Amino acid sequence: MLELRHLRTLIALQETGSVSLAAERVFLTQSALSHQLKQLEAYYQQPLFERKSQPLRFTLAGERLLTLAHELLGRVAAAERDVARIREGEAGELRVAVECHTCFDWLMPAMDSYRQHWPAVELDIVSGFHADPVSLLLTQRADLAIVSEVEAQAGIVHQPLFAYEMVGIVARDHPLADKKVWQAADFAGETLIQYPVPDDMLDLWRKVLLPAGVNPPRRSSELTVAIIQLVASRRGVAALPYWAVRPYLEKGYVVARTIGDEGLRSELYAAVRSEDAPLAFMQDFLATVRERSFATLPGLTVLAG
Known part of the structure; x- marks a missing residue:
């Protein structure tokens, strides 16, 4: 039967154009993902994409399931955000500090999408370039820092971006x-x-x-x-x-x-204070950054958590 994991696989295939890259995106081996796709095709008794095409092309059946994937996964994510708002409330503050000059190329589109999810969260960028953005977290001047290295520090956790x-x-x-x-x-x-x-x-x-x-x-x-x-x-x-x-x-x-x-x-991580990491609006910001970046930027690879 069709499951959410199958729909996530189809979206990963669309965005990467490659079975090997899609497998990396959904944290499966290439053989496991290929087996999953063969099971789907056996269930529907028809191919879902053309295997020898470059870039990968979906069949009509695959396109229909891909449309379903975008519709359904979007509704699931919206429902999960609603539940999180009921549990934790809708408001908060999220001030972002960056140490890279090119981060704004992908950060601004992600922030624009995020504002639609969490309109009551006060979202802002701490102005200026910061050679040590983690220090802003420790002094309560920022709530999330984009960094290129993981340096162990008390009270700080690092979440992988890409x-x-x-x-x-x-x-x-x-x-x-x-x-x-x-x-x-x-x-x-x-x-x-x-x-x-x-x-x-x-x-x-x-x-x-x-x-x-x-x-x-x-x-x-x-x-x-x-x-x-x-x-x-x-x-x-x-x-x-x-x-x-x-x-x-x-x-x-x-x-x-x-x-x-x-x-x-090169690698990018989000550094946050330990007590803020579990917050729903914080986790959804990280998920939005990853989703938007992988969908729009070429050549990204997954970082292990």
């Missing part, structure tokens, strides 16, 4: 554009254009350059578009999230290259 790929960005006519994979040595002698943050907050520095003893000259800018412009003008190279630079790649302003043989992965 992982994403950092790519090397270079002008189309730059010699490094001919290399598909960059190593640490490729940054030597190049000017590295980055956001104005300490080196220890940069995954490129921590995971790639520092271990190799490479320390290129720097230039900084607070705006992604300004970094792209400098790179396109051959003033240097950069390492940025793939989802943040994809619009510029599609327009041909710059090209992107893999950093390291396995790619450079």
